[in-house]
Amino acid sequence: MNITPVWAIFIGSIFTNNILFASFLGMCSFLVCSNKIDTALGLGSAVVFVMFCTTILNYVLYYYLLVPLKLEFLGFLIFIAVIAAFVQFVEMFVERFSPDLYYALGIFLPLITVNCAILGAALFMVIRKYNFVQSTFYGLGAGLGWALAIVLMAGLREKMGYSNVPTPLRGTGVVMMVAGVIAMAFMGFAGMLNIQ
Amino acid sequence: MSMIILSVAVMTGIFVALSLLLIVAGRYLANYGTCTIVVNAGAAAFELPGGGTLLKALYDKKIFIPSACGGKGSCGYCKVTVSSGGGPILPTETPFMSRAELRAGTRLACQVKVKQNLEIQFSEVYLSVKEFRGRLSRVRPLTHDIKELTIELIEPAQIGFRPGQYVQIQAPSPDGVIFRAYSISSPIFQSDRIQLVVRLVPGGIASTFLHSLSEGQELFFTGPYGDFKLSEDPNVAVVCVGGGAGMAPINSIIHSLYRKWPERSCYLFFGCRSNRDVFYLDTFQALAREHPSFKVVYALSDPLAAEEQWQGDTGFIHLSADRRLEVNSKRQAFLCGPPPMIEAVTEILMNKGLRMEDIFYDKF
Structure with a gap:
């Protein structure tokens, strides 16, 4: 049982324990899709939605199916399958009922299947022994934190387009360095609120 | 033991449930009338x-x-x-x-x-591109990984094409029928059959399929496609540069060309890695004896092994072309091969006075 209050988990997962800057999960799409704020917003909101829903689904499957049967070790496989199937389903649903949203988010959905931050959220939920309400808010917060991180980075990269970056660092190099600096800034909040 | 059975059952149950959900969703959601x-x-x-x-x-x-x-x-x-x-x-x-x-x-x-x-x-x-049904009438290995396939046309019985054009071969794959482009290697005056030169690409769906076919089997293709356009002016010289299976369109161009214009000037540069990749050299040398205006140059890019015999050039093929071609703007070029080769050769040809619109290429 985890006694951290829900509000602390929610705020903490966005800022102090930001899943991207504290655990460095979901780096691949973070590096590739952070060129433009528009793209970053699209991918970020898709991640928020998928992370929120799959954390709930995975919570239910884990605690109401795997734990009673003592099959906790299957967690990894089940989480991945649920995430992949959910993403497929959402893609079909959005394409059918909201073409505009599909053009904004749809092309990012396949990318999310392999975004390890989403699997990471499901695993942290288990490791930290969150209850249902805590997990729900953790999933939402971690998604928002990831979206915040990629939008911040996209904003900086749009600015960096005008600055004179040394040749060997252009592209991924300078992005990694900037990500490190932002990560340290986020760590600065850790003293205020550190969630487990 | 019961643990193993239980976990397998749970995994299977969940995966089947998820797949069913997706199938049902596909049936109702991806239905657009x-x-x-x-x-x-x-x-x-x-x-x-x-x-x-x-x-x-x-x-x-x-x-x-x-x-x-x-x-x-x-x-x-x-x-x-x-x-x-x-x-x-x-x-x-x-x-x-x-x-x-x-x-x-x-x-x-x-x-x-x-x-x-x-x-x-x-x-x-x-709208005029047709679908053809043909029968594989001959399979001839050219090198260790390249085969020459002759396809006799059944329906329609004739094909009209320009030298250097390509067809799309239909091949089965786990995700349904796929199409891959292959240039026609046979000359244009053979209208009842086509020849292809197919290199076996490890893991390639279509090339694996074509290499596995035996004589007598039927296959489908569509065509012809492609914007290779040989000039009808006999005073325009031609230069063909190829590598590997890039031989196909070049073979078609050269044989079609000498049937119609026996005196026309033409260079063939063909790049191979080593002796075991060389093919059609005898045919082209015979053609060169018949038509003195035809020059054929093969080059091996890998260093020769100790006891390897080789009479032709060595080094990359664009260097051979650079050494032998004189500056001439009344020339068309047809290139077919890997992208780095095409880029290197295009640069050389531009230096030799060719205009971009006279250089036709096919990168693969």
Whole structure:
């Protein structure tokens, strides 16, 4: 049982324990899709939605199916399958009922299947022994934190387009360095609120 | 023991449930009813169930838009203009489009999904592309990984094409039928059959399929496609540069050319790695003895092994071309081979006075 209050988990997962800057999960799409704020917003909101829903689904499957049967070790496989199937389903649903949203988010959905931050959220939920309400808010917060991180980075990269970056660092190099600096800034909040 | 059975059962149960959910969702959600596609402002129109890609829909209606990659959005050949019903252009398409094409509403047919009524335009030429049924009449290994396939036409019995054009071979794959482009290697005066030169690509779907076929089996293809255009002026010299299976269009061009213009000047540069990749050299040397205006140069790029015998050039093929070609602007070039070779040779040819519009190339 985890006694951290829900509000602390929610705020903490966005800022102090930001899943991207504290655990460095979901780096691949973070590096590739952070060129433009528009793209970053699209991918970020898709991640928020998928992370929120799959954390709930995975919570239910884990605690109401795997734990009673003592099959906790299957967690990894089940989480991945649920995430992949959910993403497929959402893609079909959005394409059918909201073409505009599909053009904004749809092309990012396949990318999310392999975004390890989403699997990471499901695993942290288990490791930290969150209850249902805590997990729900953790999933939402971690998604928002990831979206915040990629939008911040996209904003900086749009600015960096005008600055004179040394040749060997252009592209991924300078992005990694900037990500490190932002990560340290986020760590600065850790003293205020550190969630487990 | 019961633990293993239980875990397998749970995994299977969950995976089956998820798959069922997706199948049901696919049945009800990805169902778009009947859509109408109008081609070239009424030149053709047809109705079909929505949900698939435009490229596939046109193919089902026997309209064969060229597509070398088979609908993966990586070759950029299947351009059509969509004037209504296509939705906004996708990020997967923009790299293939110029500004003018973006303004005109050009799309890649393989990326446009048929979800409502569409109005599209494309070149009239594609309406004349046919589907052929043929029988593999001869298989001849040329090197350790390249085979020459001769396909006799059954239906239609004749094919008309320009030298250097290509066909799209239909091959089965786990995800359904796919198409891959292969240049016609036989000369244009043979209209009842075509020859292909196929290199076995490890893991390649179509090349594995073609290499596994035996004589007598039937196969389907569409064509001809391609913008290679040999000049009809006999004073325009020709230079062909190829590597590997890039021999096919070049073979067709050279043999077609000397049948019609026995005196026309032509250079052939062909790059191989080592002796075991060399093929057709005897045929071309015989042709060169018959037609003194034909020059053939093969070059090996790998260093020779200790006891290896080789009479021709060594080093990369663009260096051979650089050494032998004189500056001449009345010349056409046909290049077929890997992208770095094409780029190197294009640069050399521009230095030798060729204009960009006289250089035709096929990168693969």
